[in-house]
Amino acid sequence: MNKRMMNRTILWAWCLIPAYSLAQAAVPNLSAKDIMTRNEDARRVSEFETRAKLTTGTIGSSSEKTKEFTLWRKVQKDGVHNSTLTRFHSPAEVRNEGILITENASGKNDVLLYLPNFKKIRRVESQQQSGSFMGSVFSYSDIATPHVEDYTYRMLRQERCPSKEAAKMNCAVIECIPANEDIQERTGYSKSVVWIRLDNFMGVKGEYSNLDGKMFKRLEASDIKVVDAKNHKWLAHTVYLENLETKEFTRLQFSKVKVNGGISPAVFTQQNLQKVN
């Protein structure tokens, strides 16, 4: 191999190095907060609409209950916080029920619930937001998105990702502590430990401790795909959450994801929440 050819091979090799290797190489210089900032950036899609399937069951039991809904999400004017609307399609008992979640900087999200049978909107107060979201293991707060400034972080270690689809990747294991009592009350978590992939900064696993400090929920995110290649945005299409105390689990699956399709801000208003009947 002559020198010119060798140089060309080195150039090609550089070009072929996957992005995740670059990311992993850069990780030693990143703090836990830097990684979580990149995590939020990777999953912050400016707006998207998706069909969602929420399947809840108990480990060891064959019976499962499924709820289907559409979710619309849009980043607010501040560029950080989201507004989220969910509208249920099935089962028939909850058809047209809608939930509007407006995140805000204080950490106290505003949650409004529309009950079509009553044609009325009900407010969901802060403590209730840590309660079950439509009978699932997820809470209202889990459906909203966590933000970097809501927590303080500590890097625990780096290790291979505990995920089949990212088994060859490295993950940063980071401890997250709520930044204030409001966030702790709203989420119902005193602490969480998350595994963040270092190639795309998406979370693949989480362990959550209740207000007594006992770990009681475990999350696994999979089917992580690029949804906005231009802006390097990703979405976990399957999120599995298990309550270790009750042995209940919920699998949240997204499909028909439409990104940046031009969702009107008017979708995320009380007026729209009660438009269905």
Add this chain to the structure above:
Amino acid sequence: MARRSRENGSNLFRISFGLIFVFLSFRPVHADGLPITGRVYADHYGYVQGLYSGQIAQTSLSAWLEYDSLKDRSTQQGVGVHIVGQGDFFYRSTEQNNESSSRALLREGYLSYITDSVTLRAGQQIIPWGKSDGINPTDYFTAKDYTVFNPDDEVKRLGAPGVSLNYTPDGGVSPFNVQAVFQAYYPQTKLLIPDQAIPSGISFEKYASSPQAFSPDAMEFGFKISYLKPEYDFSFSYFQGYTHFAEYEFDPALNQVAPINPKQTAIGGDASFTAGDYVIRLETALLMPENGTDTDPRFGLVEPWHWDTVVGVDRTIGDDFHVQVQGTLRQHLYYQSPNFYSDFNPTQTAIQRAVGTANALILNFQQQTNFGGTFRFGYASDSSSWTADLFLVGYFANGSDYLIRPQVSYLPIDDVRLVAGADLYGGEESRPLGALKDRSVGFFEAKYSF
């Protein structure tokens, strides 16, 4: 006779539940976008105390069918059609002389035009206003049929044909919202009128005939201006129409007592906000029925102007429990007891006083100030398969009367809910809720939604 009536009711009860299970076995696979949805439900109500104890109050089978041409009203715009039809078969042992009856009604049927800023609806519609739970002073436009028993009070709600326009400036994102409503006639609330409220020796018409649509004596109009933020909201409302609760009027020429719905003007407002772990709600309205002042010759006999206020607070306890407390206050701006009414004819005076006393009992204007409250304690299991709810309403000024409503529901499979409970009235029998003591019922409902 009583045995035969019970057998008839039991048969209808069995047939009702049989039909639900037949329907279940053929239930449609819920495809995405199935245009017709609805519910089928069977109810059995039995009196549990007093005069009618042991008798069937109602056994019924009902079906709702709903069609909506817009698959997704959250984001779809344009013209749409929304229809909800209802059919019922009833058997009642006490109200209808052991006879079965049926009815079909259009609950809602309207054309709509939707943009980000505007929602325009024309046709039969139900427009419930108000933020508080169960008692809504600003609920000017709807009525309720209390002669139909159902665990869900919203099933009793009645609408009317009309036009409603909802407008939000700035392409639908402004916190300001204006809603204007026109109704072609006033819907009428039907009350379960206690027999002891009916004066003897005269002709008595319990329920009024329906008003004529678009008649100048029946049309209603109102508007509401709201300011709606995610963290709080409030609104002001105005209404010009009719009282939907009828009051009774004695006609000496015909020696007849008949129901009338007087004209009414109202102003009101509501608000709600979250304060930490609490949700606070307020609703208030000044209701000014025609003839409701001290200058009216029938002062004391008909419902006076009154100011209704409800203030409520609710919060969650733990993961599964929910508590709500509401205080209610009704202040009659003009008040006189029916017993102070006098006419030149002593007989007519006695009848007028009796009719006025009946009005005061039915419409709850027995004293100038009436305060009370509601209390709700709810439970929902983690999966929401089991729910339990205890609801109490009571009035405490110059004596007391109350309603206790415990309810338990279970969801054995998706779409099927079983509900059992009771409506228990108590307190002094001369008061609105105490007078319904004999109408205390226990019930069971099976409902299938599709």
